[in-house]
Amino acid sequence: xKYKSQAVAKPYFIAAIALFVAQILFGLIMGLQYVIGDFxxxxxxxxxxxxxxxxxxxxxxxxxxxxASYYLVPEEAERELAAPWLAVAMFWIFLIAAGLxxxxxxxxxxxxxxxxxxxxxxxxxxxxFLEQPTITKVGIVIVALAFLANVALTVLKGRKTVVSLVLLxxxxxxxxxxxxxxxxxxxxxxDKYYWWWVVHLWVEGVWELILGAILAFVLIKTTGVxxxxxxxxxxxxxxxxxxxxxxxxxxxYYWIGAxxxxxxxxxxxxxxxxxxxxxxxxxxxxxxxxxxxxxxNKAAVLWALGTAVMAFLGAGVWGFLHTLAPINFYTHxxxxxxxxxxxxxxxxYVLISLTIISYAMPLLxxxxxxxxxxxxxxxxxxxxxxxxxxxxxxxxxxxxILQVYLQRFNEAPQxxxxxxxxxxLFYWLRELAGVVFLIGLVVYIWSFFAAAKDAKEPAVxxxxxxxx
Amino acid sequence: xxxxxxxxxxxxxxxGGSLFxxxxxxxxxxxxxxxxxxxxxxxxxxTASEVGQKIAHGKMLWETNNCIGCHSLLGEGAYFAPxxxxxxxxFGNSKDAIKAFIRSRPAEGIAGRRSMPQFNFSDEELDAxxxxxxxxxxxxxxGWPPNIQG
Ligand code: HEC
Ligand code: HEM
Ligand code: HEM
Ligand SMILES: [Fe+2]
Numbered sequence: 001x002k003y004k005s006q007a008v009a010k011p012y013f014i015a016a017i018a019l020f021v022a023q024i025l026f027g028l029i030m031g032l033q034y035v036i037g038d039f040x041x042x043x044x045x046x047x048x049x050x051x052x053x054x055x056x057x058x059x060x061x062x063x064x065x066x067x068a069s070y071y072l073v074p075e076e077a078e079r080e081l082a083a084p085w086l087a088v089a090m091f092w093i094f095l096i097a098a099g100l101x102x103x104x105x106x107x108x109x110x111x112x113x114x115x116x117x118x119x120x121x122x123x124x125x126x127x128x129f130l131e132q133p134t135i136t137k138v139g140i141v142i143v144a145l146a147f148l149a150n151v152a153l154t155v156l157k158g159r160k161t162v163v164s165l166v167l168l169x170x171x172x173x174x175x176x177x178x179x180x181x182x183x184x185x186x187x188x189x190x191d192k193y194y195w196w197w198v199v200h201l202w203v204e205g206v207w208e209l210i211l212g213a214i215l216a217f218v219l220i221k222t223t224g225v226x227x228x229x230x231x232x233x234x235x236x237x238x239x240x241x242x243x244x245x246x247x248x249x250x251x252x253y254y255w256i257g258a259x260x261x262x263x264x265x266x267x268x269x270x271x272x273x274x275x276x277x278x279x280x281x282x283x284x285x286x287x288x289x290x291x292x293x294x295x296x297n298k299a300a301v302l303w304a305l306g307t308a309v310m311a312f313l314g315a316g317v318w319g320f321l322h323t324l325a326p327i328n329f330y331t332h333x334x335x336x337x338x339x340x341x342x343x344x345x346x347x348x349y350v351l352i353s354l355t356i357i358s359y360a361m362p363l364l365x366x367x368x369x370x371x372x373x374x375x376x377x378x379x380x381x382x383x384x385x386x387x388x389x390x391x392x393x394x395x396x397x398x399x400x401i402l403q404v405y406l407q408r409f410n411e412a413p414q415x416x417x418x419x420x421x422x423x424x425l426f427y428w429l430r431e432l433a434g435v436v437f438l439i440g441l442v443v444y445i446w447s448f449f450a451a452a453k454d455a456k457e458p459a460v461x462x463x464x465x466x467x468x
Numbered sequence: 469x470x471x472x473x474x475x476x477x478x479x480x481x482x483x484g485g486s487l488f489x490x491x492x493x494x495x496x497x498x499x500x501x502x503x504x505x506x507x508x509x510x511x512x513x514x515t516a517s518e519v520g521q522k523i524a525h526g527k528m529l530w531e532t533n534n535c536i537g538c539h540s541l542l543g544e545g546a547y548f549a550p551x552x553x554x555x556x557x558x559f560g561n562s563k564d565a566i567k568a569f570i571r572s573r574p575a576e577g578i579a580g581r582r583s584m585p586q587f588n589f590s591d592e593e594l595d596a597x598x599x600x601x602x603x604x605x606x607x608x609x610x611g612w613p614p615n616i617q618g
Contacts (some may be wrong), residue, residue, distance in 0.1 A: 111532045
């Protein structure tokens, strides 16, 4: 850690991991409700568990992005953060708002929560991923603006690098597109059309800039490859991301009432969307192969390479699988979608978050890398989580193919609930893989305690510190 | 990447390409908004009419009870319970059948089966929800879903 104010990143990373645990626990609850329909009913209905699962996911990813920015922007700008106190204040506001919202989901019936929070004044609740009460959304906007101002000011006053510029463009886009969450007309087609401006233009647009910038930063630091080379790659990757991804939004406009020409625009452009993810994989491996130094933090390099590969699999391969209109006609809104959603979110955004945490946390704790023992635990957790997520994806894909066949691609289509019963075996297997994922997460958290312990008793710690 | 391809070329492709396709996207969006009145049944949404008021109320109830947390609507949402974009058709073009179904959910759920909550809606609220689902089923979705089962 070169600048004192980078330390504000630490609480963000810790809160992110805590919310990650909550996310996975509720994922497991839902996984069980898929096969034991009345599990925890009516105390925690499926929809409540789902809100907690997806909203904690989004909040912890945002926490990680903010922590990443607070960590890397001072280092790139070569100066202290403009207002460290503001970053700390915003952390608490964000954490408390998120905590209260989750408590609201769990302990107040959703319609009561809507009433309590004055949803009628500006109705924005009750849409997938945007379930938060309107006042929580306003809170998110305030936190995002304060965060952006803080980061932008730091960049403006200091050294301007491509990494921090791309990060800043991504973060600005994140804030701007979130504003469409406040547009909720009665007209269902318009509602859905602009809902995707938040969801799609985030994950297949501006978030890819954030992903690219963080990946580039970690690769510069861990490989020592010339910044010029890395920055050129970064530009190419994000250029392809936006060139394909913006019009690629059309792959959500096939069946929601928009004109049929979107089947062409959406299919063609979104079929090209795997390109930036493919480039990212080539990029990461190339840079690591051409490395000029051997960074003692081996785990961070593994997370970085893992991000590139898994993002390509989840977004690129599993996205392509169902993105062409004639195929999407059958797969739209099935377990195929869920399979893709899981691997893409995990591969791209969960893993990039864990990458920057892995790289920065030891430095925030005053050491270049953790003890070898801790790193080995971390690498185990990587493999446990990544492999179990691949299996979750494969089981959901199998369930999805059967679902499509029995319910949609059939002379004698069967009812939804009947079909769900028939594919239950795969949901059981998914739950099993989910338990392995949880074990991976426990090992991950254990690695932090191992690192702290080894740092206190250096005799036990192995060569990691020595090779630094 | 070859040396002849410079960083500033890459940067220009990023800014130029992004801007171009953003503008193209906005143009397509503009064209879409002109085509939508033919497809999205906005004629029904006039809040001066009784049906229009019901649909607006129905959509709000749909949202404030988070139906999307279990169901999909036009294929978007959750995959735990049946698609509802075409439930009006699946239930024999009957609002009453939809209302009866929602009204009859047992508060404690159905043992071992995926369960839907009992929302204790009033008759008027049920009517609004059913009207909203009827409206959803009449949107021109380019022939989706493939069949009545959603
Ligand atoms: C906790 C999850 C959950 C929530 C929330 C939920 N439902 Fe359901 N719903 C279900 C399940 C499960 C079924 C299938 C029930 C069965 O077949 O036994 C169902 C079935 C239905 C059906 C019949 C569909 C068919 O084809 O058989 C309608 C209509 C319906 N729900 C409307 C609604 C509305 C309107 C709301 C919001 C006010 C809502 N549901 C909220 C779980 C839910
Ligand atoms: C990291 C990037 C990505 C993430 C995080 C992501 C995530 C998601 C999620 C969560 C959904 C479900 C949305 C819903 O609930 O309705 C979804 C849908 C979809 N995604 Fe992605 N995605 C990514 C990239 C891609 C790419 C690159 C493609 C195409 C090549 C793609 C194609 C699709 C399609 C076609 C759907 C609609 C599925 C349906 O019709 O039900 N995605 N994505
Ligand atoms: C980091 C890991 C995970 C990520 C990033 C993640 C992400 C998501 C996302 C984005 C959705 C919305 C899906 C969509 O609309 O397509 C979702 C839903 C869901 N997740 Fe996860 N999840 C993770 C782990 C898990 C685990 C371990 C389980 C359980 C074994 C699980 C079970 C579920 C279930 C059951 C749903 C609901 C699907 C539906 O709507 O029917 N998730 N998750
Ligand atoms: Fe998309």
